[in-house]
Amino acid sequence: MSEITITAQANGPLEVDGACTVLNSSGEVVKEGNKVYLCRCGHSANKPMCDGSHKREGFVAP
Numbered sequence: 001m002s003e004i005t006i007t008a009q010a011n012g013p014l015e016v017d018g019a020c021t022v023l024n025s026s027g028e029v030v031k032e033g034n035k036v037y038l039c040r041c042g043h044s045a046n047k048p049m050c051d052g053s054h055k056r057e058g059f060v061a062p
C-alpha cells in the first residue's frame with residue numbers, strides 16, 4: 001500500500017503527494033497522479049482542483 005502526504009500550502013491549496021485518484025461526486029475520475037493540488041479557498045473554477053485563483057482572490061488561510 002502506498003502512502004500519501006497532504007500538506008496545506010501557505011495561503012494556498014492542499015498538496016497531495018503520493019499516488020492518488022480524485023473522483024467527483026458521481027464517482028468519475030477527475031485527476032490521477034503522484035501530486036495534485038486541491039482547492040481550499042473556494043474560488044477555483046475547476047473544483048476540487050486548485051486553478052491558482054487563491055492568489056488573485058488574496059486567500060489568507062485561517
Ligand code: FES
Pocket residue numbers: 012013014038039040041042043044049050051052053054055
Ligand atoms: S486554493 Fe488555489 S484556487 Fe483555491
